């Protein structure tokens with residue numbers, strides 16, 4: 001492969017490539033080179049929340065998590081996001097789409113040398129003029145984050161979910177000139193409890209909101225299910241990346257495809273929170289672009305997309321829709337790149353795309369000969385080298401610019417400070 005100024009110039013055997021005289025050569029040895037993995041949905045602010053809320057049904061888990069997540073101050077979040085970003089990169093991720101209530105991850109994404117977007121999350125049920133004022137405040141926060149963000153980081157917007165954001169505020173955010181044209185993310189149709197709440201106004205999430213003294217988002221009309229209700233409310237805009245989409249039927253899949261809403265499949269979280277397995281085949285057959293997301297350690301794992309691809313395989317098998325390793329790996333590369341609208345820049349090893357590359361040391365050399373994708377996803381295989389935009393970021397277990405020991409020590413201290421063990 002020949003890389004010039006961060007761009008993949010040529011791909012093929014060394015003898016077929018003619019670099020300019022003096023071009024430095026790198027021999028990575030017997031490794032599998034893959035495109036950098038792309039996390040279409042995660043939450044770096046919650047990097048230290050593994051075990052904070054016991055895995056249970058969605059509403060029970062959310063009740064525990066909501067109680068604990070208020071405790072974390074900005075100092076905690078800054079240390080958490082650095083640790084999360086580093087975990088993602090050492091797992092082979094080179095681009096990630098983060099969402100969080102403070103936007104703290106934007107600095108960590110930049111410092112770690114990842115590509116990425118931090119979506120500032122919004123929650124609220126304001127109506128009318130209050131919703132417009134809230135959108136203005138949110139726009140100010142987004143613009144301030146953008147001013148502070150380092151190179152390579154974009155600031156997007158994430159109305160959190162239809163049960164935490166009402167239609168007036170959602171529409172006000174989309175209509176605001178500084179917000180509506182940004183990268184958009186959300187959570188839709190995650191749990192049976194969400195469907196029950198939106199359609200019937202009761203169920204475990206309704207009980208949770210009542211116990212917290214809060215009013216859930218309400219989407220009027222006769223449409224059934226979150227996707228149909230949100231479509232009727234005209235908030236499903238092209239390019240929106242919707243995490244989960246487990247509770248969707250044929251009509252919902254066609255609606256998402258027609259409106260060009262993309263899906264971030266988060267199988268580990270869906271499984272741990274008893275949400276069910278997303279109908280990925282149904283979505284893809286309807287024409288919906290599906291990428292892969294790790295969500296966060298509170299409900300899933302530590303930002304490891306290869307583990308998430310394996311979980312996607314298990315989820316597909318449970319649905320009787322088995323996938324090949326190559327198809328599973330594609331979810332985290334070309335699928336995610338398309339989902340986040342960056343497939344013209346990243347997602348495959350193709351001349352003209354940016355050089356985001358990961359070397360995998362296969363755990364089983366024979367398997368690597370037989371099925372390269374299976375060897376990549378094999379848990380015995382290891383990420384040994386990571387390049388982003390032509391710059392080597394991870395080599396021989398160390399990071400080019402980040403003090404790994406300090407990030408780990410700070411993360412341990414942050415967990416201790418927060419009373420987490």
Ligand SMILES: [Zn+2]
Pocket residue numbers: 041042043187243295296
């Ligand atoms: Zn999420």
